[in-house]
Amino acid sequence: MDEMFVAASGVGRDFSDGNLDRVTVLSDVDCDIGSGARIALVGPSGSGKTTLLHILGGLDKPTSGRIEWPGLGPFEELRPRNIGFVFQSPSLFPALTAAQNVSLPMILAGAQDVAERTAASILEAFGLGELADKLPEELSGGQAQRVAMARALAIRPKLILADEPTGQLDSVTAQLFFDTVLERIENTESALVVATHDEAVAARMVTRWTLKHGRLKKAAAPSNEAG
Numbered sequence: 001m002d003e004m005f006v007a008a009s010g011v012g013r014d015f016s017d018g019n020l021d022r023v024t025v026l027s028d029v030d031c032d033i034g035s036g037a038r039i040a041l042v043g044p045s046g047s048g049k050t051t052l053l054h055i056l057g058g059l060d061k062p063t064s065g066r067i068e069w070p071g072l073g074p075f076e077e078l079r080p081r082n083i084g085f086v087f088q089s090p091s092l093f094p095a096l097t098a099a100q101n102v103s104l105p106m107i108l109a110g111a112q113d114v115a116e117r118t119a120a121s122i123l124e125a126f127g128l129g130e131l132a133d134k135l136p137e138e139l140s141g142g143q144a145q146r147v148a149m150a151r152a153l154a155i156r157p158k159l160i161l162a163d164e165p166t167g168q169l170d171s172v173t174a175q176l177f178f179d180t181v182l183e184r185i186e187n188t189e190s191a192l193v194v195a196t197h198d199e200a201v202a203a204r205m206v207t208r209w210t211l212k213h214g215r216l217k218k219a220a221a222p223s224n225e226a227g
């Protein structure tokens with residue numbers, strides 16, 4: 001049976017700009033994320049994708065409406081155990097190697113015993129094994145993004161929120177990378193939400209959420225056979 005991981009209703013988010021005017025980024029957004037969801041979050045630059053992902057991940061609070069995480073445990077336990085977050089901006093710890101970065105959430109969640117081995121194997125699965133001992137400053141932007149995605153997936157969170165994870169990859173590398181991402185969560189209850197400008201990546205999701213003028217529209221992904 002489908003389990004509900006996140007339920008958001010009437011969510012709004014506005015910010016004050018430099019002149020203390022309010023700017024509405026999200027208004028009256030209703031959305032649910034259930035187990036096994038595969039959602040592409042699309043919309044023009046500045047349409048609020050990052051803002052919505054941060055709210056869904058409990059990193060930011062809506063200014064109106066409600067958000068709950070019924071299937072993901074109490075708020076304090078959302079991250080890193082139950083929600084894996086891949087940030088749009090560089091997020092690897094600069095003093096830690098790629099492998100140590102991937103191990104860290106597992107160590108924080110109390111899985112020290114398997115952290116090192118799991119980190120090595122997931123980096124290998126992503127074709128990043130040779131980068132394991134490198135520091136973030138020695139990685140290209142696209143390599144760092146893939147390491148950040150591996151870090152989010154390693155702990156097998158129930159929900160993965162990824163903010164433009166292929167933004168710095170060429171289209172062939174992006175597709176191969178996504179093969180591995182989808183394989184990793186196939187036949188699990190994990191849900192995946194990907195904010196993306198990459199239509200080829202968006203087409204591999206089952207559901208498409210489009211943000212425009214602060215509103216969220218939901219539809220089946222056009223190229224997905226599941227329709």
Ligand SMILES: Nc1ncnc2c1ncn2[C@@H]1O[C@H](COP(=O)(O)OP(=O)(O)OP(=O)(O)O)[C@@H](O)[C@H]1O
Nearest residue numbers: 015016025043044045046047048049050051052088
């Ligand atoms: N902390 C903040 N303070 C003020 N305005 C903000 C803040 N965070 C985001 N905004 C504004 O909210 C709007 C949406 O930003 P957001 O980063 O969510 O867009 P996005 O869809 O992720 O864009 P992109 O595709 O470029 O990543 C923008 O106009 C941005 O300036």
Ligand SMILES: [Mg+2]
Nearest residue numbers: 049050088163
């Ligand atoms: Mg963004």
